[in-house]
Amino acid sequence: MASNKVIVTVAPTGGMAGKKQNPNLPTQPEEIAESVYRSYNEGASVVALHARRPDDEATCNPEIYGRINRLIRDRCDIVLNNSTGGGINGDMVRDLRPGLREMIFEERLKGAGAPLCEMVTFDAFTCLTGFAGNQMLMVTDGERSRKMAELFRAKGVKPEWEVFTTAHILQHVTQLIAAGFDKPPYYVNMVLGAHVGFEGVNPYTPKILQNMVDHLPKESIFCVSAIGPQQLPATTMAILLGGHVRVGLEDNNYYARGQLATNEMLVARTVRIIRELGMEVASPAEAREILGLAPLAGAARAAE
Secondary structure (H helix, E strand, O other): OOOEEEEEEEEEOOOOOOOOOOOOOOOOOHHHHHHHHHHHHHHEEEEOOEEOOOOOEOOOOOOHHHHHHHHHHHHHOOEEEEOOOOOOOHHEEEEOOEEEEOOOOHHHHHHHHHHOOOEEEOOOOOOOEEOOOOEEEOOHHHHHHHHHHHHHHHHHHHEEEEEOOOHHHHHHHHHHOOOOOOOOOOOEEEEEHHHHOEEEOOOOHHHHHHHHOOOOOOOEEEEEEOHHHHHHHHHHHHHHOEEEEEEEEOOOOOEOOOOOOOHHHHHHHHHHHHHHHOHHHEEEEHHHHHHOEEEEEEEHHHHO
């Protein structure tokens, strides 16, 4: 595969924002599938999916994920990556005490079991975030991380190792890769700029991103996601470093100051930048080859 091919991932929904923040945010299966299809037409080759209940609150219900996946697959051959991060409300949380909620580990596991799922976003770390007056705790210690890795291997889905700091790379991600829970190339998604709401995570600077790239396990390839206004400079830097990129309303509600975005707007801008820098956008088939995934026909048969 030519080294100038860049995978563009669209993250259309996420588990945090709602339509109050951006009416363009797709939350229901038909809306998500249509937004993903428009993003695919602009050049996205992977979709990082979150599911929502009919009331728009977060879930990892495999039936809802399955409906989203089938609606997308009916439209296009984009790579399907279901999140196991969950969200900050709905089925995903329980109260520990007033003002402190926990993302429910057992609920997070359910996204990996959805039909047609090819990849899973795997947050193998513990974090604390503040949202809407509550502190939200996500506990993925070493034991839980190993349990998730065993499940993903049994399901035959490839992990997208999602990290927010260099420490996340060097701890459970490196340990689980060394233990044989993934096959190269290892796909590491580095999320930057979440430090406004998350404790102990990195903002984007060129030096921070370079440091994280320098500490990736051997035989890794990487993707960069960034939050809010850091999305554009961070993803451009990722392209220059030879990486892949994620954009979408999960990470950034705005195209420019005061201008609400759509998913396809953010994808189209990223594609223009890639081409202006003398590189090409990977098709879904090329993305599968880069990621070491089975061709679509084989993946579809395995999911049936």
